[in-house]
Amino acid sequence: MTRVSEALLEVRDLHICYETSRGCVRAVDGVSLAIYEGETFCLVGETGCGKSTLALAIPRLLPPNARLLRGNILFKGIDLLRASESELQKIRGREIAMIFQNPMTSLNPVHTIGFQVAEVPLIHFRMSWKEALVAAVKQLGKVGIPDPDLRSKDYPHTFSGGMKQRSMIAMMTTCKPSLLIADEPTTALDVTIQAQILKLLYELKSEYGLTLLLITHNFGIVAEVCDRVGVMYAGKIVEVADVREIFENPQHPYTKGLIECVVARRKSKTRLNQIPGTPPSLLNPPSGCRFHPRCPYTTRKCLREEPQIIEVREGHLVACHNYDRIR
Amino acid sequence: MTLLIREKIKSLSSSEEFMLFLKHKRGLAGLIILSFMLFIALTADFIAPKKFDEVDPSSRLLPPSTTNVFGTDHLGRDVFSRIVYGARIALWVGLLVVLIEAGIGVPLGLIAGYYGGSIDKLISAITDMLWAFPPIILALAIVTILGPGLTNVVVAVSIVSWAPYTRIVRAKTQSIISREFITAARAVGESSLSIMFRYVLPNTLASVIVLATLTIPSAILYTTALSFLGFGAQPPTPDWGAMLNEGKDYIFKAPWCSVFPGLFITLTALSFNLLGDALRDVLDPKLRLG
Numbered sequence: 001m002t003r004v005s006e007a008l009l010e011v012r013d014l015h016i017c018y019e020t021s022r023g024c025v026r027a028v029d030g031v032s033l034a035i036y037e038g039e040t041f042c043l044v045g046e047t048g049c050g051k052s053t054l055a056l057a058i059p060r061l062l063p064p065n066a067r068l069l070r071g072n073i074l075f076k077g078i079d080l081l082r083a084s085e086s087e088l089q090k091i092r093g094r095e096i097a098m099i100f101q102n103p104m105t106s107l108n109p110v111h112t113i114g115f116q117v118a119e120v121p122l123i124h125f126r127m128s129w130k131e132a133l134v135a136a137v138k139q140l141g142k143v144g145i146p147d148p149d150l151r152s153k154d155y156p157h158t159f160s161g162g163m164k165q166r167s168m169i170a171m172m173t174t175c176k177p178s179l180l181i182a183d184e185p186t187t188a189l190d191v192t193i194q195a196q197i198l199k200l201l202y203e204l205k206s207e208y209g210l211t212l213l214l215i216t217h218n219f220g221i222v223a224e225v226c227d228r229v230g231v232m233y234a235g236k237i238v239e240v241a242d243v244r245e246i247f248e249n250p251q252h253p254y255t256k257g258l259i260e261c262v263v264a265r266r267k268s269k270t271r272l273n274q275i276p277g278t279p280p281s282l283l284n285p286p287s288g289c290r291f292h293p294r295c296p297y298t299t300r301k302c303l304r305e306e307p308q309i310i311e312v313r314e315g316h317l318v319a320c321h322n323y324d325r326i327r
Numbered sequence: 328m329t330l331l332i333r334e335k336i337k338s339l340s341s342s343e344e345f346m347l348f349l350k351h352k353r354g355l356a357g358l359i360i361l362s363f364m365l366f367i368a369l370t371a372d373f374i375a376p377k378k379f380d381e382v383d384p385s386s387r388l389l390p391p392s393t394t395n396v397f398g399t400d401h402l403g404r405d406v407f408s409r410i411v412y413g414a415r416i417a418l419w420v421g422l423l424v425v426l427i428e429a430g431i432g433v434p435l436g437l438i439a440g441y442y443g444g445s446i447d448k449l450i451s452a453i454t455d456m457l458w459a460f461p462p463i464i465l466a467l468a469i470v471t472i473l474g475p476g477l478t479n480v481v482v483a484v485s486i487v488s489w490a491p492y493t494r495i496v497r498a499k500t501q502s503i504i505s506r507e508f509i510t511a512a513r514a515v516g517e518s519s520l521s522i523m524f525r526y527v528l529p530n531t532l533a534s535v536i537v538l539a540t541l542t543i544p545s546a547i548l549y550t551t552a553l554s555f556l557g558f559g560a561q562p563p564t565p566d567w568g569a570m571l572n573e574g575k576d577y578i579f580k581a582p583w584c585s586v587f588p589g590l591f592i593t594l595t596a597l598s599f600n601l602l603g604d605a606l607r608d609v610l611d612p613k614l615r616l617g
Contacts, residue, residue, distance in 0.1 A: 007452070056510075059514055061510055061513055061514055063505075064443065085519075088516075089518055090516065091516070092513065092514055092516040093514065093515030093516035094516060097515065098511075098514040100507050100510065100511060100514075102507060105506055105507040105508060106507040106508050106510070106511040107508055107511070107532075108508045108512070108526055108529075109508075109530070110529040110530055110532075111525075111529070119515065119517070120515045120516075123515065123516050123517065124516060139332065164596045168511070169510075171515060172514070172515065256341060
């Protein structure tokens with residue numbers, strides 16, 4: 001993939017921690033990545049590796065106990081970490097939109113679906129309530145809500161999970177944002193709906209020219225929709241590459257392990273692979289390379305020294321001391 | 328599992344909630360008594376046989392009879408007529424006090440719960456201080472400063488008892504703002520003010536309504552108590568509390584002068600309490616299950 005365009009979003013050396021009674025949990029620890037216009041970037045990693053924190057940090061929606069220690073998030077040249085709340089309000093929903101994991105709880109139970117979708121263009125554009133409502137109904141039809149005219153007058157509890165997620169997508173795309181962050185948008189849905197939602201996101205992306213940041217722990221989704229993949233482990237990015245490169249030529253032992261975990265149609269009756277151990281506590285992460293306690297290729301260097309992320313091939317970054325030994 | 332149950336319960340429509348309410352016998356009793364009070368208050372001009380301030384020196388302290396259903400007082404005024412007009416005052420005052428209390432308490436609770444930090448600490452400290460005072464004594468002090476009169480009593484009672492609204496709304500707000508749809512609202516660019524009043528407030532309303540129906544009786548009791556002590560409505564206003572006060576001197580000679588106003592105060596307070604309990608049962612899914 002050739003990249004002539006500038007990065008739409010650039011995260012530089014971002015550090016975020018959560019203040020807890022037991023100390024500072026470093027959920028994101030020195031993450032740098034660039035997302036280019038029009039691509040679908042997938043962020044993959046286990047639960048608790050900091051991927052949702054990173055996603056929430058981009059539109060500055062972190063909970064109050066989160067501290068942004070340092071770093072930059074550049075979006076179209078604006079540093080979001082230094083933007084004021086009113087500047088952010090103009091960007092959120094208009095430029096950067098976000099879809100959440102659980103559609104059951106991400107809609108307001110006391111307002112109708114139509115009201116909630118219409119609210120968004122009403123905030124960002126000069127239009128009357130009626131025009132906003134028309135726009136909302138149109139958008140609801142676009143995301144595949146049957147009878148959008150009628151259903152827009154219904155309350156969220158009358159919608160199924162898939163319909164709620166569709167409404168959520170309608171809400172977040174009425175203003176045609178440039179960046180859509182989807183934080184595990186299909187995790188709470190059943191498998192058939194998952195495919196529909198992914199297809200919908202893909203269609204909207206090509207129609208509006210959205211850039212998609214998709215957060216998932218499902219490698220099936222990665223293979224299906226992504227252009228580039230970033231793998232996170234314990235608050236750090238360990239590998240970034242094009243999707244084909246990741247599957248065909250994974251360089252980091254963690255990425256390799258993750259891919260081997262996927263149930264593939266290979267020789268029958270072989271046991272499913274797993275990565276031994278559990279993700280480390282971010283309160284007190286291991287020394288050196290954070291993956292060393294679970295890594296089959298650990299050397300003495302891994303215990304002492306933290307690996308830097310290096311470009312091993314064009315567009316393929318990896319943070320491992322021994323990547324060349326791994327086959 | 329709890330999530331599932333909650334979803335199920337949320338999906339109760341308002342008509343189903345109404346049916347549940349109809350099955351609530353005590354709540355229904357409260358509603359009937361309250362409707363009766365409302366009816367006599369609204370139609371007082373028609374059902375009262377005499378004017379509330381019509382003095383008749385020839386018929387003082389007459390016992391209940393067919394002409395004077397509840398008897399007459401020491402000035403010969405018809406007690407029934409005065410009670411009927413008094414219902415207007417009692418209900419109006421109850422409503423007004425609750426509106427003022429909610430007007431002070433709800434926004435403070437929203438602010439404290441939403442912003443947290445030092446604003447929350449300040450508001451909570453004021454609320455706790457207010458809570459620590461015996462309300463009737465504080466209200467007495469305020470009325471003494473403001474001077475007697477029904478308006479001043481309403482102001483005093485409102486000032487001393489908005490604390491429960493702040494507490495409840497604050498707690499509700501704290502639980503609501505941690506929910507995902509608030510993050511979603513922020514993600515589409517809503518301002519804090521808009522989130523507070525259009526997202527959080529409507530979600531707290533069920534609790535506020537229950538609290539309001541439960542505080543109306545105490546508002547009525549406080550105002551009548553202050554009127555009884557002579558601070559509230561001044562004669563010849565047919566306030567139930569003032570009537571009790573006037574009747575107390577004749578309690579052995581003409582008990583009807585104080586018994587009937589007392590009975591109506593009790594009934595009104597009781598009806599609101601029954602109604603509030605029923606509303607709480609119907610609107611609170613957890614109590615409904617248990």
